[in-house]
Amino acid sequence: MSALEPQAATPAPARSAGAGVSTSAKRRRHYSLLNRRDKVLLALMVGLPLAIFLVLIWAMAIVSIVLSFTDWQGYGSLHFIGLQNYIYLFQSYPAFWPALSHNLIWLLVFVCFATPMGILLAVCLDRPLRGSFIYQSIFFTPVVLSLAVVGFIWELQYSPLAGNGFIDSVLASTGLMSPNSTPDWLGDPSINIWAVLVAASWRHIGYIMVLYLAGLKSVDPSLREAAAIDGANERQAFFHVVFPVMAPINVVIVVVTVIESLRAFDIAYIINHGKNGLELLSTLITNNSISEASLIGFGSSIAVVLLVISLVPIVLYLSRVMRSEEQ
Amino acid sequence: MAGQRTAHNRARRRLSRVGLHLFLIVLAIIFLWPLVYAVYMSLRPYGEIVANPTGPFSLPATLNLDNYFAVWNAENIPGYFWNTAVITIPSVVLTLWIASMVAFGIAKYSWRLNLLVLMIFTAGNLLPPQVIIVPLYRLYLLIPVPAPLSDNGLMYDQFLGLILIHTTFQTGFCTFVLSNYMKTLSKELVEAAMIDGAGVFTIYWRVILPLCRPALAALGTLLFVWIYNDFFWALMLFKSGDKRPITAALNNLSGAFFTDPTQLAALSVIAAVPTIVLYLILQRNFVRGLTLGSTKG
Numbered sequence: 001m002s003a004l005e006p007q008a009a010t011p012a013p014a015r016s017a018g019a020g021v022s023t024s025a026k027r028r029r030h031y032s033l034l035n036r037r038d039k040v041l042l043a044l045m046v047g048l049p050l051a052i053f054l055v056l057i058w059a060m061a062i063v064s065i066v067l068s069f070t071d072w073q074g075y076g077s078l079h080f081i082g083l084q085n086y087i088y089l090f091q092s093y094p095a096f097w098p099a100l101s102h103n104l105i106w107l108l109v110f111v112c113f114a115t116p117m118g119i120l121l122a123v124c125l126d127r128p129l130r131g132s133f134i135y136q137s138i139f140f141t142p143v144v145l146s147l148a149v150v151g152f153i154w155e156l157q158y159s160p161l162a163g164n165g166f167i168d169s170v171l172a173s174t175g176l177m178s179p180n181s182t183p184d185w186l187g188d189p190s191i192n193i194w195a196v197l198v199a200a201s202w203r204h205i206g207y208i209m210v211l212y213l214a215g216l217k218s219v220d221p222s223l224r225e226a227a228a229i230d231g232a233n234e235r236q237a238f239f240h241v242v243f244p245v246m247a248p249i250n251v252v253i254v255v256v257t258v259i260e261s262l263r264a265f266d267i268a269y270i271i272n273h274g275k276n277g278l279e280l281l282s283t284l285i286t287n288n289s290i291s292e293a294s295l296i297g298f299g300s301s302i303a304v305v306l307l308v309i310s311l312v313p314i315v316l317y318l319s320r321v322m323r324s325e326e327q
Numbered sequence: 328m329a330g331q332r333t334a335h336n337r338a339r340r341r342l343s344r345v346g347l348h349l350f351l352i353v354l355a356i357i358f359l360w361p362l363v364y365a366v367y368m369s370l371r372p373y374g375e376i377v378a379n380p381t382g383p384f385s386l387p388a389t390l391n392l393d394n395y396f397a398v399w400n401a402e403n404i405p406g407y408f409w410n411t412a413v414i415t416i417p418s419v420v421l422t423l424w425i426a427s428m429v430a431f432g433i434a435k436y437s438w439r440l441n442l443l444v445l446m447i448f449t450a451g452n453l454l455p456p457q458v459i460i461v462p463l464y465r466l467y468l469l470i471p472v473p474a475p476l477s478d479n480g481l482m483y484d485q486f487l488g489l490i491l492i493h494t495t496f497q498t499g500f501c502t503f504v505l506s507n508y509m510k511t512l513s514k515e516l517v518e519a520a521m522i523d524g525a526g527v528f529t530i531y532w533r534v535i536l537p538l539c540r541p542a543l544a545a546l547g548t549l550l551f552v553w554i555y556n557d558f559f560w561a562l563m564l565f566k567s568g569d570k571r572p573i574t575a576a577l578n579n580l581s582g583a584f585f586t587d588p589t590q591l592a593a594l595s596v597i598a599a600v601p602t603i604v605l606y607l608i609l610q611r612n613f614v615r616g617l618t619l620g621s622t623k624g
Contacts, residue, residue, distance in 0.1 A: 049426075064458060263455040289461045
């Protein structure tokens, strides 16, 4: 990694004599062509944005951790209370475990349904097929919509009969259900998370499809030809040849899927501010600390839980980037 | 015998092809349905739906644009679009400019720390925004901002504050993508320019940036849609409803039209049209922007 260290260890006379400098001089050629003004400029170009990023993103994450050990409510001095926020969160706060399990359900639905569906569509659309581009455009359209708009569009489907929701109107007018027993898809806390997940999957499938399709296009076609010559059918070729070479993309897909389910916020917020069956870690944070109450310390402890969970996919991703960088 | 088998195979392949099309067509209809239905609802007079015993399942007697006129006249829609433009356009331009500088510094000069810098940006971009929102919200209430840039002396409830967080957050992603892109450009170009005596800024501005134009176009399209679609930051960092961009304003407006789903549909369509149009025009750019980040590096 560093060309500088061995050189620093070399005695000064040897360096001035020019013996053994050739390798490090070669590596350092960039530096020798830069004058001082260029170096300062370069440091500013990278350093200033880096400083702003560190302050607004990483420092805020650290401040969240610090605040989670306090009972701060937005005024006065900080009063540290140890682990009390966490104890209350895990043992007594009624919304915490539902929220965590909803995030988990979200992740499971994405992992078991939406992501495989996106991959399946990508595999279907990767082969020469008439109208492939039109199919791709249709499946991808939900991805360009704001999640707030997605929430509204699906509310039109899910509203109760009295609100003229489409699904309930169909159920009632076709006689499949009596008008009194049509479900309140978004209001009933035992089913609304699933209704929301249909809307979220609607958007996630297209996203994964496009990412995976790009990965498939980058696979060397001769690999598949070789597999075909060896007598592999399409399914065998995909699982034994294409899927393994796609390892880097597969990591991206896993990371995107996990991160998207941890970030889930907008649709739940649009529908009922993330309550009554739609609690998520993200909505608990904002409801406790910004929108409705000012329990900064307590809200921060929820943020720390979310931070710790999201570090898993982030570390996974970084280790992959590191590995590819070393090669 | 052999001919029979190939004929059999061909028939089977055609059958599977028909099956595939059938599957894709059914799925495409399911995917389009919520959108088509929103447009259809927005064109129907609400009174007609209420009067009909089968509600929205009934066949329409009239379709017109009245719901759009009603929404447009009741709310300051152009104002919300203006807010969106004031936030989105500077954020996109600043993000591309800053990210390209950082990526240039990282990719074109081998520093000891450049991998660390890249990781700080990339990992930060992956954090859920809710992890940092509480301290950021308090910070925005503390930072003093002088008058021409802020009308309340703070960073909170200001366009500037929103542009700042969008630019910072998205710089993480764009730096990653652009530095990977720049690594694929030839090193000789930079070295030749250096030997000709070009300074760092000249190399960045005259040599590297023009070569990155395809990547910048792709990222610009993607960023525009992302920032336009942002709901979270605008909801949390604005107090005044009339400063919110169109997507976050939907949250307030939904209350006003709660009793009339046809007007709510019209509002959703209005908010969705700009990104859909942009996507239809610049589809390839958009998809390229998304995939640049995942297929290289």
